[in-house]
Amino acid sequence: MRRLVDNDYLTMVVRLAVGVTFIYASYYKILDPAGFAKSIWYYHLLPGGLINITAVILPWVELICGLGLIFGVLYRGAAVLTTTMTVIFTVALVSALARGIDIDCGCFKVARSSSETVLDSLLFDIVLLILLWQLLVSRSRRWMLSRW
Amino acid sequence: MLLRQFVIIILVAAVAGVGLNLVSPNRIDFIGKYRSLSSGDGPIVPPTAEPGDPPFISIEVAELEHSNYQVVFIDARDAGEFVCGTIPGSVNIPFEYLPEGDLRPYIDSVLGGLPGDYHFIIFCSGEECDLSLHLGRTMQELGYTNLSIFFGGWREWVQFGLDVERRESCDG
Known part of the structure; x- marks a missing residue:
């Protein structure tokens, strides 16, 4: 098991998969901050005054973390931050589900209609968390531009 | 590190x-500038609202207007949600299923030929739903001049315990 988790090729594939996912997730949010702000607002979890600034900065954190994972720069920080963000998104989704708020999660595009259900998004987050666990525990450091 | x-x-x-x-x-x-979840202390205005959009009205105004016969409520959700429960007396114009081509004759027919300056109040599911805003903008472009949007929508109406009309019994 340990050998599998530390496998260089597996780790590289997971880095690419998670990195591309976060870059893709950031793309529409950077292009449409107003739409992303609305997605955040739907969750009713953040104070109103923090919504827009979060919508402006958070997509860039996703983009930088995605690039960091792929290129192996600021790697550890990127892996921990992506995991933290995914856990927070998952908790927010569960909280929305528990409160009966039927939202389009706004994960990969800004919310427009509920084409992407909360349950689909939850399932996706769980898969993402499994991949992130592999990145966090893997000792592979091959094909990285930086040692830290 | x-x-x-x-x-x-x-x-x-x-x-x-x-x-x-x-x-x-x-x-x-x-x-x-965001309001918190429906509290009934003013109209809910979505962050995507733009100058020139129809005015947004609160639950109190919606309730008051509902008791006025000179207004028609328009439910912008799809027909399945409409028949499961809506504001009494509403008509259904599902924004996501508008027909192709000239919309004015279609909307006029749904509204029973009421004049373009008649007061229409548009709503959909609630704060997570943009359909009322989009339908309001579309109707504005078609020449309807006296529109309001009740953005709290169906959810706020139910939260405040107001009468509802159910044409079919639905699960959930």
Whole structure:
């Protein structure tokens, strides 16, 4: 098991998969901050005054973390931050589900209609968390531009 | 070292995000104005509202107007949701299923030929739903001049315990 988790090729594939996912997730949010702000607002979890600034900065954190994972720069920080963000998104989704708020999660595009259900998004987050666990525990450091 | 990486990532993201937002044509205010979840203390205005949109009305105004026969409520959700429960007396114009082509004759027929300056109040599911806003804008373009949007919608109406009309019994 340990050998599998530390496998260089597996780790590289997971880095690419998670990195591309976060870059893709950031793309529409950077292009449409107003739409992303609305997605955040739907969750009713953040104070109103923090919504827009979060919508402006958070997509860039996703983009930088995605690039960091792929290129192996600021790697550890990127892996921990992506995991933290995914856990927070998952908790927010569960909280929305528990409160009966039927939202389009706004994960990969800004919310427009509920084409992407909360349950689909939850399932996706769980898969993402499994991949992130592999990145966090893997000792592979091959094909990285930086040692830290 | 981990903390230093966090700080670098967040600082770079903050500089990039704030910098782009200062010059982008899609920039937004850094501090937005948002109401909390429906409390009935004023109209809910979505962050995507623009100048020139039909006015947004609160639950109190919607309830008051509902008792006035000189207004028609328009439910912009799809027909399945409409028949499961809606504001009594509403008509259904499902925004996501509007027909192709000239919409004015279609909407006129749904509204029973009421004049374009008649007062119509448009709503959909609630705060997560944009259909009322989009239908309001579409109707404005078609020449309807006396529109309001009740953005709290079906959810706020139910939360406030007001009468509902159910044409079919539905699960959930």
